Ligand SMILES: [Zn+2]
């Protein structure tokens with residue numbers, strides 16, 4: 009199908025499957041691999057678009073379900089999409105809305121037609137069809153839009169998994185058919201198939217035939233064993249074309265990002281960095297600081313030495329401790345830092361891949377983040393061993 | 402020779418005053434404050450909702466710091482920090498005025514005693530002794546500060562209690578002046594006396610005899626009598642020292658108090674309007690703006706962004722405003738959406754606009770005093786604008802949701818009982 013992006017490979021790690029690339033979308037370049045902060049309702053947790061831009065963020069996420077509810081499709085059409093509405097001139101990715109319906113609304117049920125749900129307004133039965141999801145995302149005007157897929161828990165087993173996989177393929181066809189703006193919005197397919205390698209293989213086969221501008225690995229991060237998670241991710245990156253972006257949905261913990269990049273993934277998103285900021289948690293290369301704790305009352309160091317964000321260059325842990333969970337400014341400062349942290353982590357990863365020093369960088373990262381080898385998560389050790397990096401050596 | 406702390410530009414004897422407060426020159430910090438002016442209200446040292454990079458986009462020179470916000474734990478926050486409060490708050494650009502209580506709220510506090518002042522904090526009731534206060538001053542190093550005072554929060558205290566409060570306040574003043582005399586930080590004396598004329602006069606006369614740089618006279622808690630009561634105190638003060646007041650931050654009361662000789666105000670009004678989801682739109686001394694609406698009804702001073710009628714209004718908060726929100730421009734519709742979606746950015750944008758407008762308001766007041774048009778502009782302002790209470794926009798607001806845009810209705814019309 010038509011694509012509104014270009015993908016240029018830049019560097020490849022000679023040990024792992026990690027790759028850097030330059031993705032050019034309708035609202036500018038995105039250096040891959042990338043972490044995309046989540047601005048659910050058309051705003052990134054208290055940060056002004058200028059602050060987000062000043063952090064060199066090139067793409068963020070908006071949620072279709074939330075924007076559909078507030079401000080609504082009619083208003084989005086009137087204003088000409090969410091870029092204009094929120095004054096964000098860089099890229100936006102939206103999900104299909106289906107996942108939120110299933111997780112937030114009563115009586116959500118999947119049928120061949122679409123996701124059936126009770127209207128949060130009056131309880132009447134409604135349906136999110138692939139066509140309607142496309143229509144909403146066309147109104148939002150996101151640079152990357154996701155197909156509606158048949159979402160099942162990653163713990164589901166039996167024939168339902170295969171049914172969801174085939175239905176997602178059928179829905180992809182309906183999405184492609186309904187998509188009104190393929191010239192300036194990129195539709196990504198979502199690979200389903202649960203934890204079954206055979207189903208994943210079939211799904212990739214079918215979806216690659218549709219030749220969408222990019223692919224997401226779906227149906228994971230739902231409580232499955234991490235050892236199953238990475239194997240599926242790795243299988244998918246092996247099977248998917250090398251000249252298109254690969255997106256792993258809902259992944260955002262530092263160690264998960266490092267491992268998934270090594271397995272060949274390009275794009276990630278997660279609400280965690282901004283959500284956890286509200287509770288006073290600051291992310292660093294040496295682990296998380298819970299700034300609510302009294303032990304920071306007289307700690308006059310920055311959150312993280314070497315971080316160039318406002319919170320770290322101008323404020324102490326002590327002052328942020330005073331504000332945290334009481335004043336919105338405290339929350340804004342930690343959010344600024346956490347977003348800066350995620351972007352810096354990805355920047356370091358890209359630089360290491362480009363110098364072909366990624367395996368050494370990984371060793372260094374794990375040593376700093378977990379401090380001792382005994383604390384390295386076994387699944388991460390296994391995953392990295394599968395791509396030639398032995399963390400315990 | 403260094404310039405005097407306060408220079409008065411208006412003629413002697415005039416109640417309406419224009420002046421300049423001069424501070425010691427410090428790297429990167431403004432060294433003079435034109436008056437009338439305001440001290441931006443802060444909570445725990447930050448203007449509500451604004452990180453320092455966002456505050457920098459607003460023309461604010463001075464911040465009001467309330468010590469009670471810092472005294473939640475056993476030791477006041479940042480007291481052991483070696484580089485002073487400016488650096489601790491990342492407020493090196495700003496002139497910091499340190500006082501004990503938060504002027505945005507007048508809440509009864511626990512009783513003060515001969516030995517200490519009580520403050521209610523997030524961490525419970527804390528006591529500030531003159532010793533502690535002087536230690537805070539010498540560590541925090543504000544640009545100017547008020548000495549702790551036995552301000553009474555009861556509405557009608559007895560004469561005996563008020564007399565005690567005047568005596569105690571003067572004693573604390575003497576004690577603090579002695580303890581901080583080597584710091585070279587301008588000291589302001591707080592005037593007390595509650596509703597008793599004689600005690601107010603005594604408090605003001607005693608304070609005026611001390612080596613202080615200025616005075617604080619609060620109108621908080623006195624309702625309609627506030628202006629008359631502070632006038633009694635002002636009457637006893639020397640002309641050549643600046644006066645700060647609390648509780649007169651609405652535009653109308655700023656204008657009244659400016660006419661009565663007040664130089665510096667708190668900005669609680671701005672924080673309150675922001676919390677109510679309102680954006681300031683009034684003008685002062687600008688013929689064009691005021692002429693806009695004059696067919697009978699009075700113009701509101703602010704707009705309520707919770708109002709659903711703003712949902713599809715894609716114009717900025719106020720035409721011609723140069724604040725971050727209005728020049729971007731973020732639209733009324735977007736800010737309405739942010740409030741309706743309970744997103745924090747809504748309050749960030751409103752605060753940055755409101756503070757900007759408030760700074761403009763004071764700039765216009767100073768210009769009109771210089772141009773001798775203040776009284777005329779004030780009369781026009783009182784004539785043109787509505788002076789009704791500006792309500793909380795969130796009150797009675799029900800979230801607007803466009804549930805219909807989430808999907809398509811299912812044909813077989815079957816309504817479920819939830
Ligand atoms: Zn930082």
Ligand SMILES: [Zn+2]
Nearest residue numbers: 722724727754
């Ligand atoms: Zn403005």
